[in-house]
Amino acid sequence: xxxxxxxxxxxxxxxxxxxxxxxxxxxxxxxxxxxxxxxxxxxxxxxxxxxxxxxxxxxxxxxxxxxxxxxxxxxxxxxxxxxxxxxxxxxxxxxxxxxxxxxxx
Amino acid sequence: xxxxxxxxxxxxxxxxxxxxxxxxxxxxxxxxxxxxxxxxxxxxxxxxxxxxxxxxxxxxxxxxxxxxxxxxxxxxxxxxxxxxxxxxxxxxxxxxxxxxxxxxxxxxxxxxxxxxxxxxxxxxxxxxxxxxxxxxxxxxxxxxxxxxxxxxxxxxxxxxxxxxxxxxxxxxxxxxxxxxxxxxxxxxxxxxxxxxxxxxxxxxxxxxxxxxxxxxxxxxxxxxxxxxxxxxxxxxxxxxxxxxxxxxxxxxxxxxxxxxxxxxxxxxxxxxxxxxxxxxxxxxxxxx
Amino acid sequence: xxxxxxxxxxxxxxxxxxxxxxxxxxxxxxxxxxxxxxxxxxxxxxxxxxxxxxxxxxxxxxxxxxxxxxxxxxxxxxxxxxxxxxxxxxxxxxxxxxxxxxxxxxxxxxxxxxxxxxxxxxxxxxxxxxxxxxxxxxxxxxxxxxxxxxxx
Numbered sequence: 299x300x301x302x303x304x305x306x307x308x309x310x311x312x313x314x315x316x317x318x319x320x321x322x323x324x325x326x327x328x329x330x331x332x333x334x335x336x337x338x339x340x341x342x343x344x345x346x347x348x349x350x351x352x353x354x355x356x357x358x359x360x361x362x363x364x365x366x367x368x369x370x371x372x373x374x375x376x377x378x379x380x381x382x383x384x385x386x387x388x389x390x391x392x393x394x395x396x397x398x399x400x401x402x403x
Numbered sequence: 404x405x406x407x408x409x410x411x412x413x414x415x416x417x418x419x420x421x422x423x424x425x426x427x428x429x430x431x432x433x434x435x436x437x438x439x440x441x442x443x444x445x446x447x448x449x450x451x452x453x454x455x456x457x458x459x460x461x462x463x464x465x466x467x468x469x470x471x472x473x474x475x476x477x478x479x480x481x482x483x484x485x486x487x488x489x490x491x492x493x494x495x496x497x498x499x500x501x502x503x504x505x506x507x508x509x510x511x512x513x514x515x516x517x518x519x520x521x522x523x524x525x526x527x528x529x530x531x532x533x534x535x536x537x538x539x540x541x542x543x544x545x546x547x548x549x550x551x552x553x554x555x556x557x558x559x560x561x562x563x564x565x566x567x568x569x570x571x572x573x574x575x576x577x578x579x580x581x582x583x584x585x586x587x588x589x590x591x592x593x594x595x596x597x598x599x600x601x602x603x604x605x606x607x608x609x610x611x612x613x614x615x616x617x618x619x620x621x622x623x624x625x626x627x628x629x630x631x632x633x634x635x636x637x638x639x640x641x642x643x644x645x646x647x648x649x650x651x652x653x654x655x656x657x658x659x660x661x662x663x664x665x666x667x668x669x670x671x672x673x674x675x676x677x678x679x680x681x682x683x684x685x686x687x688x689x690x691x
Numbered sequence: 692x693x694x695x696x697x698x699x700x701x702x703x704x705x706x707x708x709x710x711x712x713x714x715x716x717x718x719x720x721x722x723x724x725x726x727x728x729x730x731x732x733x734x735x736x737x738x739x740x741x742x743x744x745x746x747x748x749x750x751x752x753x754x755x756x757x758x759x760x761x762x763x764x765x766x767x768x769x770x771x772x773x774x775x776x777x778x779x780x781x782x783x784x785x786x787x788x789x790x791x792x793x794x795x796x797x798x799x800x801x802x803x804x805x806x807x808x809x810x811x812x813x814x815x816x817x818x819x820x821x822x823x824x825x826x827x828x829x830x831x832x833x834x835x836x837x838x839x840x841x842x843x
Contacts, residue, residue, distance in 0.1 A: 305485060314802070320481045327810070329788065345724045357805075358796040362729045364787050366765045366808040367640055370481050376800040389724075474757050477767030477806070619759075619837030637762035691761040 304386055306400035308378075315378030315402055317349070317357070320370045321388065327363035344369060346389040351378055378402050430595070435588050437576055441678050444610075448626050451613065460627030461685035467614050468621055475689065484561060484635040484687040487642045491562030494555055499544040505559065508540035517567035518684040521673050523576065523583035530586050530669040533560055534644055551663035552647035557633040557687075561642055564633065564686030572630060572684060574677045590674025593667055594625070599658020605671075608656070623690075629675045631688030642687060645672060725794075734783050734790040738820065741781060741791060746820045746827035749774075754819040754830040760811060763836040769806040770795070770819040772828070777803035779822045786815035811836050 307318045321344060328341025341363060349357040356375040382402040389395045428436040428443075445457055452467045465472040495513065498504045506512035520533040534556055538548040549556040576583045594605045608622040615622070632645040643651075646663030649671065653660035661667055728741035738745060755769040770780045780803060781794040787810075795805045803821065811817075811834060818831040 305481075307481065318481050320483075320485070322486050354800075355796075355798050356801050357798075360724045360729075360794040360796075362789055362792050364784060364789065364792040364810045366810050368483055368486065370806070370808045371795075372480065372769075372806040373795075374802040374804060375798075470757065470759060471761050474761045474767055478765065478808075480806075483765070637765045640764060 302396065302398035304388070304398050304400070306384065306386070308384055308400060308402040310378050310380045310382075310402050314374045314376055315351070315382070316372075316374045317384070318370070318372045319349075319386070319400075320368055321347075322368060323390075325363060325365055325367045325369060329363075341391055343391050344388050345391050346387075347371070348387045350385040350387075351375065351382060356384075430588070430592055432581070432585065432588060435584070435591065437584070437587050437677055440591065441680055444626055444678055445681075447610065448613075448624055452624075457626070458682065460624060460679075461630040461682050463627060463631060463688065463690060464614065464621050464623040466627070467624060471621065471691065478689050482635070482689050483637075484642055484689055487558045487561050487635065488565045488687065491558035491560070491565070494559050495562050499541070499546050501544050503544050505537070505540055508536065508543075509563075513563055514566045515570055517564045517686065518570040518572045519574075521669060521676055522574065523580065523586060523673070525577070525580050525583075528582055529666065530673045532646075532664065532669055532672055533563065534646070535664055535669070551644060552650070553639070553641055553643045557642040557644050557647075560633045560644060561687040564684060567684040568686075569683045572676060572680050572682055574673070574680055576677065586670045587674050587677060589667070590670035590672070593671045594674060599653070599656055601657045603656050603658075605652075620691075625675065625678060627679050627682050627685075629672060630679050630682050631685040631690075633687045635687060635689045637689070637691050728791050728794075730789060731791065732789060734785045734818070737783060737789070737791040741794060742820060742822060742827055744827060746818075746829035748830065749821075749828035750830075752819055752821045752828050752830040754817065754832050756817050756832050756834050759835045759837065763811045763813070766809045766811050766834060766836075767806065768809055768817065768819075769804070770821075771802075771804040772821045772823065774803065774821065774823045774828070776824040777821055778824075780805055781820045781822075782807070782809065783818045783820065784809060784811050784815050785818065786813050787811065 303322045305320050305322070309316050323344050324342060325344065326339055326342040328338060330339045331337065332339050343363050343365070344361055347359045347361065348355060357371070357373050359371065361369065380402055384400045384402065385397060386400065387395065387397045428434055428439045448455070448460065449457065455466045459466040462475070465475045495505050509516060517533065521530050524531045534551060537556055537559055542548050576587050597604045605625070608617065609625040609628065612622045613624040629645055633642050634648065635642045644663065646668050649668050650660035650663060725741055728737050731737035731740055735745070751772055751774045753771045756766065760766040768782065770782060772780065777797050779794055779796050782792040783790045784792055792809050793807060797803050814833065814835045816831050817834050818829050820827055820829045
């Protein structure tokens, strides 16, 4: 399977699942200038992120360029058990999109 | 308040410099005593920051400043260097064109050995650092050497540090080779020597100036300094090696930076690592 | 089938009566990325575009952020709320070129408790806005961003 950009730490804890995830992404704001050419480096950032569990959306985010490089999010949702699968979909401002999965530990 | 603090630093530096010199041992071969220096350093920081555990100094400024520690702990929930450690592992396990790998160059296959660097090499008559040996491994196997400051070398070093977490630093100064002690002494002299436009020594900021605001920065303590490298600095937005920071800090303090892996830097690393004996390897780390 | 945010806003703006309460149903359909809100250059406009109005300060919204950011590129914050019926939580940094930083959608079953890391260009008020039961509540905090002497 192609390696994704999302690194997920999901843990079943009591009656909840705690999720920490970090995306490997530069989140280029479009405001930086190329040191050599003086041109603006075009914006390239994750705009949307959705996390599903058991066919249900458990988290979604609309993001701007002020989210730090290697975006990090932590959230908790009710339910979930060790071995369950999380499905994550992201959309970049370029239109690029992908879906990745991770297991709850 | 910042201005007052900065002036106070200036005065403190003048006064305390004398005290610090008295506290540790001398600056020539007859009077220098590395072990006494190491103990004196720990005593100094214990008295400056009584609430902080010596073992916690592997976390740098976060061992002594609560405000920044809280932010660092948030970052540690999912540290920014994790991608680099993964990449480092991948690079470490990728064979060279000739079929050999990094594991062939290092004892124990390169795993869990970070705390043994740098070391005094009798054969070569010089201090050897981990990054040096990473590149020597490459060159002796027909590969191009990597750049010293960042990128692949930092990632490989990070992976090797990661496998060595919690191993105790025990840098040796072999008694049967005076040149080793001389190298330690050179490192110590370098650390305490004033240089550059601001006439600052490493000690001014990282011993006397620890946790005293320099504009908006809080210098980290020398104790434990090298234990957590390579380091992911938010300022860099990337991972970098110890020598990258050595050079950078010289630029910041307005003195001419030496090149990474220069002999002076290797002696400095030797001195600083000895000073951190007893503390654990804690790399890679994340810092501001 | 499900109406997205733009359609809802348009319907309200047109002054027409909303077609039944189902339009305001807690989302399964995710709100689309609202360009106007993210590209707005002042906070009031951004808030208006995203959420349709201003928020009232509430002690039931908590914004955890440092007093002095160690580094403006990576400022850890946590937004949370003890209220019931939270639908979304959004973060604004007033002095950023574009104040809207992120909008987090909180489906039923998910805690109103999200952590993330922001970029701040300079010292600024940071505001968390929680949308609960159709109303907006906020909490703010000033976060100082400084430039240290030890760049390199």
